[in-house]
Amino acid sequence: xxxxxxxxxxxxxxxxxxxxxxxxxxxxxxxxxxxxxxxxxxxxxxxxxxxxxxxxxxxxxxxxxxxxxxxxxxxxxxxxxxxxxxxxxxxxxxxxxxxxxxxxxxxxxxxxxxxxxxxxxxxxxxxxxxxxxxxxxxxxxxxxxxxxxxxxxxxxxxxxxxxxxxxxxxxxxxxxxxxxxxxxxxxxxxxxxxxxxxxxxxxxxxxxxxxxxxxxxxxxxxxxxxxxxxxxxxxxxxxxxxxxxxxxxxxxxxxxxxxxxxxxxxxxxxxxxxxxxxxxxxxxxxxxxxxxx
Amino acid sequence: xxxxxxxxxxxxxxxxxxxxxxxxxxxxxxxxxxxxxxxxxxxxxxxxxxxxxxxxxxxxxxxxxxxxxxxxxxxxxxxxxxxxxxxxxxxxxxxxxxxxxxxxxxxxxxxxxxxxxxxxxxxxxxxxxxxxxxxxxxxxxxxxxxxxxxxxxxxxxxxxxxxxxxxxxxxxxxxxxxxxxxxxxxxxxxxxxxxxxxxxxxxxxxxxxxxxxxxxxxxxxxxxxxxxxxxxxxxxxxxxxxxxxxxxxx
Numbered sequence: 001x002x003x004x005x006x007x008x009x010x011x012x013x014x015x016x017x018x019x020x021x022x023x024x025x026x027x028x029x030x031x032x033x034x035x036x037x038x039x040x041x042x043x044x045x046x047x048x049x050x051x052x053x054x055x056x057x058x059x060x061x062x063x064x065x066x067x068x069x070x071x072x073x074x075x076x077x078x079x080x081x082x083x084x085x086x087x088x089x090x091x092x093x094x095x096x097x098x099x100x101x102x103x104x105x106x107x108x109x110x111x112x113x114x115x116x117x118x119x120x121x122x123x124x125x126x127x128x129x130x131x132x133x134x135x136x137x138x139x140x141x142x143x144x145x146x147x148x149x150x151x152x153x154x155x156x157x158x159x160x161x162x163x164x165x166x167x168x169x170x171x172x173x174x175x176x177x178x179x180x181x182x183x184x185x186x187x188x189x190x191x192x193x194x195x196x197x198x199x200x201x202x203x204x205x206x207x208x209x210x211x212x213x214x215x216x217x218x219x220x221x222x223x224x225x226x227x228x229x230x231x232x233x234x235x236x237x238x239x240x241x242x243x244x245x246x247x248x249x250x251x252x253x254x255x256x257x258x259x260x261x262x263x264x265x266x267x268x269x270x271x272x273x274x275x276x277x278x279x280x281x282x283x284x285x286x287x288x289x290x291x292x293x
Numbered sequence: 294x295x296x297x298x299x300x301x302x303x304x305x306x307x308x309x310x311x312x313x314x315x316x317x318x319x320x321x322x323x324x325x326x327x328x329x330x331x332x333x334x335x336x337x338x339x340x341x342x343x344x345x346x347x348x349x350x351x352x353x354x355x356x357x358x359x360x361x362x363x364x365x366x367x368x369x370x371x372x373x374x375x376x377x378x379x380x381x382x383x384x385x386x387x388x389x390x391x392x393x394x395x396x397x398x399x400x401x402x403x404x405x406x407x408x409x410x411x412x413x414x415x416x417x418x419x420x421x422x423x424x425x426x427x428x429x430x431x432x433x434x435x436x437x438x439x440x441x442x443x444x445x446x447x448x449x450x451x452x453x454x455x456x457x458x459x460x461x462x463x464x465x466x467x468x469x470x471x472x473x474x475x476x477x478x479x480x481x482x483x484x485x486x487x488x489x490x491x492x493x494x495x496x497x498x499x500x501x502x503x504x505x506x507x508x509x510x511x512x513x514x515x516x517x518x519x520x521x522x523x524x525x526x527x528x529x530x531x532x533x534x535x536x537x538x539x540x541x542x543x
Contacts, residue, residue, distance in 0.1 A: 188379055191355060195373040196393035196439070206392065210383040287383045287419040 075257040080264070083257040092246070097265065100231060100242040104269075107163045108227045111170025115223070116216065119175045123182030124208070136175050144169045144230055148237060162234040169230040173222035181215020182208060214288060217281045224273045228266060305366070306331040306443055306475035307352060312363035313499075314347050314356065321347045322361070323499030331442065332473040336486040339496035340531060345479045346447055348496070352477060353445050367443055368475075372436030374446040378428035380420035380435075387416035390435045399438075406434035409471075410464060426457035430464065437468060446478040450485065462488050466511055483527045487520055488513050495530040503530035 045051070057077070063069040064076030071079065087093035118136060121128035144165060155161035185208065193203050235244020243262050250258035307329035314322040321344040329335050339345040350356045351365060353373050380389045391403040407413055410430040420428055429449060436444055449465075450458045466489065469476060480486055486493045487507060495503040505526065509519050 188375075188377070189381060192375070192379045192381075193393070195353060195355070195371075196435070198393040202393065206384060206388075207381060210381070213383070287385075287421060 072254075072256065075260065079257050080260050083255075084261045084264075087258070087261060093261070093265075096241055096243050096246045100235065100244070101269075103159070103162050103166060103234075103242065104227050104231050104273075107166025107230065108170055108223065110163065111167035111223060111227070112174050112220070114167065115171040115174025115219070116178055118171070119178035119182060119212075119216075122175075123179050123212070124204070133179075136172065139168070140172050140176065144226075145233060148233065152238070157238040162231075162239070165234050166227050166230040169226040170223040173226060174216065174219040177219030177222070178212055178216040181212035181218075184215070185211035214285055217277065217284065221274060221277050221281075224277055225270060228270050228273070232266060304330060306333070306368055307477065308364075308366040309352075310364040312348070312351060312361070312365065314344070314351060314359055314361035316359070320499050322351070322363075324363070325500050327494070327501065329443075329475050329477060331475055334469055334476045334489060334491045335478070336490035336493045337477060337479045337496055338481065338483065338486050338493055338527060338531065339479075341481065343496040344499050345496050349445050349447050349477065349479050352443075368441075370439060370441045371443045371445060372439050372441035372474075374429075374432050374436050374444065374449045376448040376451050378420070378425075378432040380428055380431055382420050384420075385416065386412070386418050386420060386423070386431050389420060389431060390438055392435065394438060402438050403434070406438040407431070409437065409468065410434045424457075425453055426461065429453060429461060433465070433468065437472060440472070441474045444474045444476045446476065448480055449478065451480070451482075458485070463512070465489065483524055483531070484515060486527065487523050488515075493523075493527060495527065497530075503527070505530075 060069070060074070061077055064071070064074075064078075069076075075083075084093070118132050122132040122136075123129070147168065148165065151161050151165055155164055189207050189211070190203075193207055198206065231242075232244050235242040236248050239245040239248075243265055247259050247262035250256075250262070305328050307327060309325060309327045312322050312325040312327070313320060321342075325344075325348065327348070337345040337348065347356070347359075351359075351361070352367055353371060354367075355373070380386075381392070384392070387400060387403050387407065390406055391399045394403070404413070404416060407416060410433050412427060412430055412434065415423070415427070420431065423431065429452075432449070450461050453461060462485065465476075478489060487509075490507055493503075493505045493507060494501045495505075497503070503526075505523065507513075507523060509517060509523075513520055515521075515524075
């Protein structure tokens, strides 16, 4: 019986024809024979996204403990933790972090405000679009980094230049996605609004703004990432404080551990701010989740 | 685009004279005359492309930019029910019902309207959470809360399953009895027309081809021989099965 199973399986798989004599007889191999081969990636692994990073961390630990990794090249994880603890207790990290977070926040606020304002102007009127959309699209194709020399000349090396650079990076994704959100609102809703005689203000408040919110929040996720990116750049080009400056300084003294603390910090800040936007997204768009679930 | 004038007498709710609408040079409505009495339930039947939706959009004033002429008289207070429920997905059910409604007590009125269509307690639901039938009931509540003198409905039950549609027919008849707006409803479903209408108009080549008054008392039973007779007559007018299609074939 056991020897027969593979042959049976093969037969059923190929022809899918049961032998007449077999009908009704319980066959232990039937369940397996009937199972189709799955072509998809299979069921998701719980917390699977953590496996890769943890594996890397494990290799780092093991490599450092075994002396395979040169500490000048990449210090051991515990050295990094120790350096971080020292930087925190001395207050240096806190001060630099505060400065960086401030630049990030101010740049983000200005960039979002400008991006939304421009998107509204260009999304709600054809003339507005004719005036605004072109310049923004042109700006979009120029990398922020390439603008830096000009911004340095125009605004000097002080705080203003840094905030403007960050805000310019934020403005683009906010504009693009909010404008797209505005324009992809179904025109049937405009028709409906006419039949219920909705006023202009109510139309914007009830239909346009909530309808564009998904686009805006998507733009927000890109904007947050862009703001951190710009921050790294401006803090390394010319600064006397901030995380970027801390890393820059560490670089010239060969303090690899401080550089890595800075990198980890940037990573964490990026993850946290993206997480916050995602939470806001989930709350504000709960109506949409009901459609997508 | 014809002018909407508001000179209606007490015996007419809707009147069109010589209504013409054309798309790319092809006349979809061709000198159409229509009168609807206050409180009358009129169903427009017609094959696809017969101009029934065009007529409805003209009555609703939703055909800006469409070439045409003729006279339209419609009441001040019009509500429109579309084939899709057209609820704003990002507003809760009650907000959708009272959309654009001014004055105090709007939300109370909205709640009452929802209760009338059997959706009391669903005020705070998102439209996406509702079934197709429930969404269309919200759309009905939204149109009724405005106390319209004229209700225009463009295949309002076209996207619903057969069972839900039967239930919606009952609901619409009941709401019509209670509020007595004039109703002009467009459909291509002959049975729906016979179940609902006081009067059925069959549109043909941009004009009213056949007009039929239905005096069967409610609830109308499709197995009633009078029902069957009217259905046969309407199908014939639409060029399906009846003597007229034989004529055409000959």
